[in-house]
Amino acid sequence: MKVKVDRYGRIVLPKEVRERLGIHENTELILDVKDDEIVIRVQREDLEKRVDKLIEFLRNNAPKAFVSDIEEDEKWITRKYGLEKIGLKE
Numbered sequence: 565m566k567v568k569v570d571r572y573g574r575i576v577l578p579k580e581v582r583e584r585l586g587i588h589e590n591t592e593l594i595l596d597v598k599d600d601e602i603v604i605r606v607q608r609e610d611l612e613k614r615v616d617k618l619i620e621f622l623r624n625n626a627p628k629a630f631v632s633d634i635e636e637d638e639k640w641i642t643r644k645y646g647l648e649k650i651g652l653k654e
Contacts, residue, residue, distance in 0.1 A: 594652070605651065615646040 567575045577587060585606050587593070592607035 608652065611650065612647060612652060615650065615652075616643060619643055619646060 565578065569575055587606060594605045594607050596603040
C-alpha cells in the first residue's frame with residue numbers, strides 16, 4: 565500500500581488500515597527505524613499489562629526450574645523479552 569508524505573513530513577493512514585487496527589484519534593503509535601524501513605505499530609497498553617500479569621504469575625506459580633531470581637539468567641521471563649516476543653518494545 566502506498567502513501568505519500570506531504571511537505572510537512574506527514575502521512576495519512578488509509579481508513580481501512582485505521583479500522584483494521586483500531587486506530588482512532590489520539591491513539592499512540594510506536595515508530596521504529598530499521599535499516600531503510602519505517603515500522604509503525606499500535607501502542608497496546610492493555611497488552612503490556614497482560615504481559616506484566618503473566619510475568620508475575622510465572623514468578624509466583626512456575627516451578628523453580630523455570631523461574632530465576634535474576635531476570636537476565638532466564639530471558640524469556642523478563643518484561644522486555646515478553647514484550648519483544650509479542651511485537652512490542654519497551
